[in-house]
Amino acid sequence: MANGGVLEVMLVDSEGIRAKRFLGCVVCCSTSAVNRPYVCVEYGDKKRVSKVAQGKGKKSIWEQKFEFVVDYPMDEKKLDQKLVFRVMDKHKLSDDGYVGDATIHVKDVVLMGMEKGDAKLGSRKYRVVREDKSYTGDISVGVTFKRKDGVNNDGERKESLVNNEGTKMATKDGVNNDGERKESLVNNEEGTKMTTA
Structure with a gap:
């Protein structure tokens, strides 16, 4: 990309x-x-x-x-x-x-x-x-x-949310890496709840 x-x-x-x-x-x-x-x-x-x-x-x-x-x-x-x-x-x-x-x-x-x-x-x-x-x-x-940032070769925009440690949490539409929709994610490091945009 x-x-x-x-x-x-x-x-x-x-x-x-x-x-x-x-x-x-x-x-x-x-x-x-x-x-x-x-x-x-x-x-x-x-x-x-x-x-x-x-x-x-x-x-x-x-x-x-x-x-x-x-x-x-x-x-x-x-x-x-x-x-x-x-x-x-x-x-x-x-x-x-x-x-x-x-x-x-x-x-x-x-x-x-x-x-x-x-x-x-x-x-x-x-x-x-x-x-x-x-x-x-x-x-x-x-x-x-x-x-x-993150424009692929087809001109499609790809965006992801990243926590403070730089770990990818979910895409902007709230879908995690497994393809499941998540309304909120928990940061495993501190137990902090993060909401997708």
Whole structure:
């Protein structure tokens, strides 16, 4: 069982997102507003896809939350210490169009959250850029990391009560190691009655 936590990502909205438009297959002739944007959010090898945003023109709104389980300690060799937001334009009759990417490095947020219990990057704007590094608008995103000691590999929280001597007494739901429900437990060392939470 690894220690870690949950990285909560709040995709708020976009402003001024524009896509290149092509005439035939020759050259880019202009840019225009993205009418049906959605976002693929990537954290390491984990991926979440947003709904198509509401609103048209300069501002599109998602107000959508995603969660990613984070293992700790983090593997320094992996590049999963960043969130990548790939903005796409949903098309009805052709392949969806790539608009651009925004990247948020979250290593410091995770480290601070592991130390203090939680850490937050309030909602702020991040630049969306195309592959050629040209600016194409902004997305607003908020990020929070919450430490959860005892998160297993499936992302399930496991918690136990421990007496003063460090002996495991029961799980938080009051079930002892034998699978029996106990409303209270007796500490054998001192005969002290302990109640489960």
